[in-house]
Amino acid sequence: MQTSLPAVRLAGLAVTTGPLVRDFLADGLAAGQEPGALERTARTVGLRRRLVAAPGQTALDLCADAATRLLAACPEAAAQVDAVIFVTQTPDHAQPNNASLLHGRLGFARTVAAYDVALGCSGWVYGLQQAALLCAHGGARSVLLCAGDTLSRSTNPRDRATDPLFGDAGSATLVVRDPAAGPWHFVLGADGARARVIEVPAGGARSPRGREPWVERADADGNVRHPGDLHMDGAEVFNFTLREVPAAVADVMALAGWTEPVVDALVLHQANRFVLSSLGRKCGFPAAKTPMDLVERFGNQSSASIPCALVEALGPELGRRPLRLVACGFGVGLSWGAVALTAGPLTLLPTAPLLPSP
Amino acid sequence: MSSSEERRWAALRAEVDALAAAPAGLDTALAGLPQWDSLAVLLVITHAEQAYGRTLTGAQVRACRTARDLVALLS
Numbered sequence: 150m151q152t153s154l155p156a157v158r159l160a161g162l163a164v165t166t167g168p169l170v171r172d173f174l175a176d177g178l179a180a181g182q183e184p185g186a187l188e189r190t191a192r193t194v195g196l197r198r199r200l201v202a203a204p205g206q207t208a209l210d211l212c213a214d215a216a217t218r219l220l221a222a223c224p225e226a227a228a229q230v231d232a233v234i235f236v237t238q239t240p241d242h243a244q245p246n247n248a249s250l251l252h253g254r255l256g257f258a259r260t261v262a263a264y265d266v267a268l269g270c271s272g273w274v275y276g277l278q279q280a281a282l283l284c285a286h287g288g289a290r291s292v293l294l295c296a297g298d299t300l301s302r303s304t305n306p307r308d309r310a311t312d313p314l315f316g317d318a319g320s321a322t323l324v325v326r327d328p329a330a331g332p333w334h335f336v337l338g339a340d341g342a343r344a345r346v347i348e349v350p351a352g353g354a355r356s357p358r359g360r361e362p363w364v365e366r367a368d369a370d371g372n373v374r375h376p377g378d379l380h381m382d383g384a385e386v387f388n389f390t391l392r393e394v395p396a397a398v399a400d401v402m403a404l405a406g407w408t409e410p411v412v413d414a415l416v417l418h419q420a421n422r423f424v425l426s427s428l429g430r431k432c433g434f435p436a437a438k439t440p441m442d443l444v445e446r447f448g449n450q451s452s453a454s455i456p457c458a459l460v461e462a463l464g465p466e467l468g469r470r471p472l473r474l475v476a477c478g479f480g481v482g483l484s485w486g487a488v489a490l491t492a493g494p495l496t497l498l499p500t501a502p503l504l505p506s507p
Numbered sequence: 508m509s510s511s512e513e514r515r516w517a518a519l520r521a522e523v524d525a526l527a528a529a530p531a532g533l534d535t536a537l538a539g540l541p542q543w544d545s546l547a548v549l550l551v552i553t554h555a556e557q558a559y560g561r562t563l564t565g566a567q568v569r570a571c572r573t574a575r576d577l578v579a580l581l582s
Contacts, residue, residue: 189524190546310545369569370545384548384565391556427553 154285158330160323161496163219167202167317168502195422199316199448201301203505211319212295231289236272236296270480272452280324298451307373316448320456333490351376397487405489413472419454533575
């Protein structure tokens, strides 16, 4: 679907990461892997360092910290929040939903709506569309969008293809109604026929935990996982991104009436350097306009990766002047979302780790 | 080996490190190469897309037994 939503403005962004550092090479060596093969993977895929949550920390905790800091820095928008949206694949519980738990933790009034969006790496753009829709046509003055995951806990440590990829983070985004701003343009899509290319086969209602023992099995490359672990078919995910993302980016730019020279940055979901460099080329953007080193500092942060890239790669400029941005998230579903928006100057808080409780 | 096959094989070896280290002949068995893994499959898919505009699936690449099979996929 394509949609253009008027009178919306990005007021602020904050990201909170997990506090623990995982080093790809050190972890691989400790697991007995061959140094040459590790260096080859690190170099080609761009796996170096990632920040993961401490024991007991969840996506809700990370997002709550980001939201608390952001709301304190934006008191005017904070006082007008009419809805809380929480995007996650790793909620605290099957029930209740994370948005309601956050609503309670932050002490919002009962007139403030709260709901979850169950998406991963495409989720920030989907959530942004929901927030913009509520502001443009839904009567909301301001919407708090939180997006984050702790996917480092969803993988099997012996799955070398998937386990080293993910960092944990939570983001908070404030979207406000502003008649002088916008429009934002969105292209959203899904390919449900290929949904199982990224999956956690067991643990939901179809195959509940405890119904049968979860037996670990090794694939042809020796990667081990059980049905409760996250599994990605890397080749098919890669083909999906090359097929859908450039088309979505082209479509959203056409919707906005923009061409590459007038766009300040193309901010893609920070999956890994290998995917990003391939996508940047295919989207027709120079490397200088396409941030792609975030994943080497933070890991793949799922739905928090685009806000983290905005803060870390564009922060100084976004805090100072308006930028024309195109962003695209893509992942579980399979789903993708692209947005073209002018943003800035806005409140950007330094990315910070959530220190473990003593 | 035809000149077209030679060119495709040389280009593939230049892009895919697992193949660069392999013997030069097209009868090279892929399964015996130490770095013939999921990352090598991704690199072949990327090369096919960038050099020839062809979309290969992981299953197609994994089904190849020899370098000749890979080159045939690109033809």
